[in-house]
Amino acid sequence: MRVIGLMSGTSYDAIDAAAADLRLVGDGLVLKPLGLVSEAYDWALREALEASLPPGTTSMAEVCRLDTRIGQAFAAAAVRADRELCDGRAELIASHGQTVYHWVDGAEVHGTLQLGQPAWIAEATELPVVADFRPRDITAGGQGAPLVSLVDLLWLRGRPGTPVALNLGGIANLTAPDGSAFDSGPGCALIDAAASGFSGGQLAYDVDGALAGRGSIHEPLLHRLLEEPYYALPAPKTTGKELFHLGHLRDALAGFGTLPAEDVVATLTMLTARTVADAVREVGATEVIASGGGTRNPVLMGMLGQRLPGVALRTSDELGLPAAAKEAYAFAVLGFLTAHGLPGTVPAATGARHARVLGSITPGRAGLRLPPPVLERPVRLVLE
Template sequence: MISGTSHDGIDVAVVDIDEPSGPPAQEPLDRSAVDGAPLVLTARVVAAESAPYEPVLRARLIAALPPAPTTFAEMTELDTLIGQAFAAAAQEVAAGLDDPVDLICSHGQTVFHWVEGGRALGTLQIGQPAWIAEALGVPVVSDVRIRDITAGGQGAPLVSFLDELLFRQVPGRVAALNLGGISNMTVLAPGEPPVAFDIGPANALIDAVIVTRAAHPRGYDEDGAIAATGTVDRLLLEQLLAEDYYALPSPKSTGKELFNAAYVDAALRRRAAPLTTPDLVATLTELTAVTVADAVRVQDVSTLVVSGGGWRNGTLVSRLRELLPGVTLRATDEFGAASDDKEAIAFALIGWCTAHGVPASAPSATGARQARVLGTITPGSGPLRLPEPVTTPLGSMSLTDARVTDGGSGR
């Protein structure tokens, strides 16, 4: 379960992961640590849903985010209310399953990611997991980012662990691109460890403008329709591209602590000329396309596997195709991970790894000294019983969407 940097709701994926078996076709992830054949995970996405936040709760959450001031009282209430919302979403999905849930991994809602001098020093995700454990009676893995930070990493992007398992078999130099609130990318090349980093704003600034200007009732530019009617303001775009973050080396991470509505307002004041909403949205969409395309070209990527809400923004995707004529764009759906569900699937995998004692971070992607077992565990209604640890490194993951392969329509 996860609510991402768009702060719009809770994505839930139910993943049935079998015990590892057999050697993979490709080489293992950590070639120096393998004594025998690396393990293959076989998994099926059984269900996936999205539960929007109630409008009042979302408004309170957005109002409390940096750079706005807040209080311990407000954060305590939000921690409880979001935890209860996660619990309700979990109950609703679990009620429709044929088999009971064994374990839940809740990423929660990121409200602050503390980065100074290019180094992550702390991170805060709220949504009290005890509410989920109480509601479903099963253990809950949560607070999954901080252990990577304590090991010197950025705590992001953790989805690189799933990217490595799913996409390493794609020929050539492949990148997994997520277009959420923030754009992030994992680069996989033959014979090289994965490289990953947050690129910059994907939907974050676009959504901020849509919400503050009440340009669309859903709070985002549906299919890029508003951007398609606007004209890119080249002067503003040039100012936005001068942001220091883009020049930082990887691994690096960012969030709405930097890229938020106040950031756009400050840029407009420097521009010293008003812009219509379509022109501003078009400019911010172009900013996302240009920063992503620049990062892809620097990494010399031949195939881009895309997920996240930005994949449904036709204007953004069209610009990426135009800016990257030699790059093949594919959806993660082709690999069993629906583009809307990939991050929730990744955290289901992380929860499984935590329960089995498997480190679920990629040090070359986050910058950590070593991979770590992630998260903390809140017990369910009975004694906490964990499976036997898995000690052999994972080599790959075969993922199918049972909603499609079993005759369902998916989400």
């Protein structure tokens, strides 16, 4: 089955559309990557989205407009991926949508909201669309994240030692071989916020770690940032830009006077490296396989490597899964599982009471024609 996975992370810089040819062979799921296309949000949509996210405020009218416009942007990305990567022969779309709010109260998640109306995608592609993956896990008592953990566990099954999958997106999360998974804290969210804030919006992120590379770590600021209670919470736990946003950084900077932008960004980069490294050591990792936009920041990766002596640090590219596309491929897998009636969660990862089939399905032009259900979920993922 040719599936297109659509993903826009907490950095909301672009929509990634990854196409995969997926098939069940024995107890394995074989994934043949067909490629990735990325579509940046247009300036007006990105600005409207950014203004609506915490600590900003919004209205129901603006939420409706965003849901429509994001859905249309996802639809355009899906059409392009089908044309360029699948020769117009895609069979299913799996859309994560754009997370705009994750309702967390202490260690409990009450709800989550992803925008990007799937009906626009189904109308444009004429294909069935699986969307709204996270709520079903939350209703079963889970965190609704990180959902890529199932794919990580299937993919890394059988590797020697204790391999840990790490995603360095806006928020950093990891998956350990025992099924435990959690958000360690900010990945690039605060770095991005600082880069944008100090540049007056000219920079969306710290390109190649240039700002951090020119700066020095401000130890008092780092100490204050590390006092955030989230880091001490036990797993499973999840977070988002509801906590780690520009306002969080401004509160931390209060009383320090005017610090050089480079020093602030260097300190935030060390914050991510330190909190990720602490989480990696906590699970006893012997190997870290990283993906996500943060892997393109050499300063961040260097700091992380320095704090993990004796632990092999590599990117998912080295194992055949493009670091920039891994999450989009993961949602393609989750959509495939849903279409075949198979659960897409690991209770140990999200804290749910039971594994659940995820998402809601919007029919395509031919109506709802799903493949025959499969009784047993695959136990390993094989890259072809």
